[in-house]
Amino acid sequence: MIKVLSVFGTRPEAIKMAPLVKQLERDSDIESKVCVTAQHRDMLDQVLSFFNIIPDYDLDIMTQRQTLSQITSRVLMGMDDVLDSERPDLVLVHGDTTTTFAAALSAYYHKIMAGHVEAGLRTHDKFFPYPEEINRRLTAPLVDMHFAPTANAKNNLLSEGIGSDNIFVTGNTVIDALKWTIREDYVFENRALNDIDYKSHRVIAMTAHRRENWGEPLENICRAVQDIVQSYEDVIVVYPVHLNPAVRDVVYSLLGSTERVVLLDPLSTVDMHNLVKRSYFVMTDSGGLQEEVPSLGKPVLVLRDVTERPEAVQAGTVKLVGTDKEEIVKSAKKLLGDGAEYARMANAVNPYGDGNASERIVQAIKYRFGLADDKPEDFVPQD
Secondary structure (H helix, E strand, C coil): CEEEEEEECCHHHHHHHHHHHHHHHHCCCEEEEEEECCCCCHHHHHHHHHHCCCCCEECCCCCCCCCHHHHHHHHHHHHHHHHHHHCCCEEEEECCCHHHHHHHHHHHHCCCCEEEECCCCCCCCCCCCCCHHHHHHHHHHHCCEEEECCHHHHHHHHHCCCCHHHEEECCCHHHHHHHHHCCCCCCCCCHHHHCCCCCCCEEEEEECCCHHHCCHHHHHHHHHHHHHHHHCCCEEEEEECCCCHHHHHHHHHHHCCCCCEEEECCCCHHHHHHHHHHCCEEEECCHHHHHHHHHHCCCEEECCCCCCCHHHHHHCCEEECCCCHHHHHHHHHHHHHCHHHHHHHHCCCCCCCCCCHHHHHHHHHHHHCCCCCCCCCCCCCCC
């Protein structure tokens, strides 16, 4: 059997790794182990509970106002005992968090093969997003298997000297997760969401929390939200606010008393997915939502100046609007007032996956370890 240790620490990682962990558990050729760093604690636990994943190891590293250096060092120290004890055949990391980079580095130090899920995303600007862009770049040379979600991500890796035999284009596992979470008759865990009249209002679901948007950019975003709801009486903005004080202090000071702006604590995965399903469109600086939302037929306005996910921009499912107040308002009003523009974005093809990424990754692992004869075919979006 192939012993595979999946390592993740934040809610976004957990959402995207959960379908893969379940696929690994089902395969009789694989012994699946899970280690969580708990870089985020409560938000991570929500996902683990929903997917019924019980970690074999929990490093529980989170502290209040933790720094990137503290996260990195605690993950490295914690992973020592885990890897010495388990000696897995393969360590899987995901995406772009500090946990991702530190766990991959630890696997390298222990001379253990590693694989990177959602590999190859790049903005080519080391401070946007910060620190995610550098986490991705530093992880690439440390790992042995690169599970790229798209052909564009594969090309980024090839340009950095990664061999094509080590790259597998799989689609994104976050699309797999939607099969678990979306329900037509869903009743929200957060009761405030059940009280919204989705039939007579156009709901804008939004998130904004990235480090590069702290301070003035986030203030601009909040003031844009004020303008939008004041311009349209049928619009409600639902904003689950990150727990970080750098985000909450700004958001609640500017939007706390704004009519038809619903501020909530972070939602569970299933609540967020079903909120998006019932929304009119989405405004976000999240990477994951740029991938998820197009599968649900909703336009996305990205509150960032650059994105490591250019495929959605090219496909027309998302639009980069940055953090300038006037540009955000202009783009939102275009979707609210122009039916043709709305339909164009809502009906664009999602380039990120077909719901079978986890299966392709497991097949690729078995191929690499000699338990499958053929390399899985690359994921190609269907028009």
